[in-house]
Amino acid sequence: MRAVQGEGPSAGQRCAFVRLGGCNLSCRWCDTPYTWDWTGVGDSGVAYDPKRELRPMPWTDVLRALLGFEVPLIVVSGGEPLSQQRRLLPLLRALTDAGHKVEIETNGTVVPQxxxxxxxxxxxxxxKLSHSGDPQARRIVPDALRAFAAVPGTAFKFVCRTTNDLDEVALLVDRYGTRPVWIMPEGQVPAEVGQHLSALGDEVVARGWNLTTRLHVAVWGDRRGV
Ligand code: SF4
Structure with a gap:
């Protein structure tokens, strides 16, 4: 799909998204439960049907579709895309060979190859922080966080609701070197995003971190496909 990157350092840039199915976490407020929640464990309680939601495609067809969008940036998201990182390689290699910038959205639990x-x-x-509802042993993988922190250009984006969440972020930054930090408000509708953004803004700036909104939510609400 063609859209804009809504979050983080490239917010506002025109891009095309590749959204992959399956996730190794189950965050209760996940905004893409249709990629993994087949039993209704998320806040919505909806059990999505993988036969309706997932569409297997050869990577060459995905490449052709992405090149057809004629946008400079490709964002690979999910679900958790690095659960399929070996199978993603040919597609990503073809995209970077063609001169595209590629960003991968990941929950940071899988060491990148x-x-x-x-x-x-x-x-x-x-x-993911404790408010995700995921057990700590699943959501915090020290080897993976240290590996990402060593890759030049990596950005760490933490979903937060209150200033208490920022203390949890600070612990991860101290332990695993997860910098640079971007704080993003949790929320799937504009009012919720705005409320959390206002609650967090002053303290994020005071801590010397970056702040990002969720631009696609501000523009399109919780519509799918953008
Ligand atoms: S890691 Fe991301 S895709 Fe997976 S459940 Fe959490 S928010 Fe959803």
Missing amino acids: DDLVALGVRFNVSP
């Missing part, structure tokens, strides 16, 4: 890192893609790593 060397040959993926060598492509020069940007990782937007979003480690």
Whole structure:
């Protein structure tokens, strides 16, 4: 799909999205439960049907579709795309060979392969905090966080609601070097995003971190496909 990158360092840039199915976490407020929640464990309680939501495609067809959008930036998201990183490699190599910038949105629980890192893609790593409802042992993988922190250009994007969440972020930054920090308000409708953004803004700036909104929510609300 063609859209704009809504979050983080490239917010506002025209891009095309590749959204992959499956996730190794189950965050209760996940905004893309249709990619993984087949049993209704998320806040919405909806059990999505993988037969309706997922569409297998050869990577060459995905490449052709992406090149057809004629946008400079390709964002690979999910679900958790790095669960399929080996199978993603040919597609990502073809995109970078064609001169596209590629960003991968990941929850930071899977160590990136060397040959993926060598492509020069940007990782937007979003480690999950306790309010996600995921057990700590699943959402915080020290080896993976340290590996991402060592990749030049990586951005760490933390979904937060209150200033208490910022203390949890600070602990991760101290322990695993997860910098640079971007704080993003949780919310799937504009009012919710705005409320959390206002609650967080002053303290994020005071801590010397970056702040991002969710631009696609401000423009299109919780519509799918943007
Ligand atoms: S890691 Fe991302 S895709 Fe997976 S459940 Fe959490 S918010 Fe959703």
